[in-house]
Amino acid sequence: MTSGARVEEILRQLGFDDIDLFESLRDEGLFPDDEVSAAEAEQLRVALVLMREMGVNAAGVEVILHLRSRLLTLQTRTERALQLLLRDRR
Numbered sequence: 001m002t003s004g005a006r007v008e009e010i011l012r013q014l015g016f017d018d019i020d021l022f023e024s025l026r027d028e029g030l031f032p033d034d035e036v037s038a039a040e041a042e043q044l045r046v047a048l049v050l051m052r053e054m055g056v057n058a059a060g061v062e063v064i065l066h067l068r069s070r071l072l073t074l075q076t077r078t079e080r081a082l083q084l085l086l087r088d089r090r
Contacts, residue, residue, distance in 0.1 A: 006034060006035055007031060010036070010041050016048050021058075025047055025058050028061070030043075030047065031043075031044055043065055046064075046065065
C-alpha cells in the first residue's frame with residue numbers, strides 16, 4: 001500500500017500499547033496490513049475508542065465499523081439526492 005501510515009505509528013500516536021487487544025482486531029480480519037490509508041487510520045482510531053473506552057470486544061467493533069461505513073455511505077447519498085432535488089426546484 002502506498003502513501004499509507006504505519007499501524008505501529010498510529011498506535012503510538014494514540015497512546016495505545018495493548019498489542020494483544022490490537023491483535024484481537026486482526027483476528028477478526030480488521031487492519032491486516034502494516035500500513036493503512038487515512039480512512040483506515042480513522043477506522044482504527046474509532047475501533048480503539050470503542051474497545052478502550054466503551055468495552056466493546058473485537059467482534060463488536062467489526063460489526064460497528066461495518067454499520068458505520070454503511071451509515072456514512074447512506075448519508076452521502078442522501079445529501080446528494082437532496083442537492084439534486086433542490087437544484088431541480090430552481
